[in-house]
Amino acid sequence: MDDPAAPDDLPMMVEAALDAGEIAMRFRQGPLGTRDKGDGQGPVTEADLAVDAMLKQRLRGIRPQYGWLSEETPDDPARLSHDRVFIVDPIDGTRGYANGGTDFCHAIAVAEKGRVIAAVAHFPALGLTYSASIGRGAWIGGDHLTPSKQKLADGARILAGKRQMTAPFWPGGVPDAKVELRGSLIYRLCLVAQGRFDASITFRPAWEWDVAVGDLILREAGARITTVSGEVPTFNSPSAKLPGIVAANAALHPDLMARLAAE
Incomplete structure (x- = not known):
């Protein structure tokens, strides 16, 4: 069983994310050793692996009970027996990172019994750090986030793929929106x-590490996030x-969900 006391994990998570950014930027000075993971999983670089190793050693060294x-990291089903779990994407946006892009980040979340309670996303090339802690709001640097x-x-203004803004996905009518x-x-x-x-939509299944950080940041900012069927996301599932x-x-x-649910 995990310690029932809820420690303030966010400071150590932010520090670890900042250090991850230094590693990623340093790796960019030389060959990244990019390879494809296969099975449609996309690319991975030596930087991804180095950041992952550092984060696992650092964070689990401080919170071994998580x-x-x-x-x-190869999935270990033992995580399912923990009340709290780190959910990590060492470099979110690896393809862009490997191609010289700037909107990649280091994402760290802690989920407790399926709900995210602390989260940070650090974008080293943009100089941005988003963070949130349950009940304490969501922030970019020292500024509170407001939807x-x-x-x-x-x-x-909707963030989505062009194909996802077509009639087959919207039985209630495709929004006349500005899409990027x-x-x-x-x-x-x-x-x-x-x-x-104003919104971000994806109809494709997503890995928990691509959603967990944003889930808490959105909720603490006062926005809403659900699955396409309207369910509240839960984390640390077997899949x-x-x-x-x-x-x-x-x-x-509500307007978006009504358009998706209309028959």
């Missing part, structure tokens, strides 16, 4: 929490996967 779920107030899907896309799903969720976009995600400010989310 489970561990990371994109770059937009857009109420209707028509006219909204960013490579990192975590970045998309953070941008919604920040109010720079470590979630169905499609709909994230939006609290006023807009």
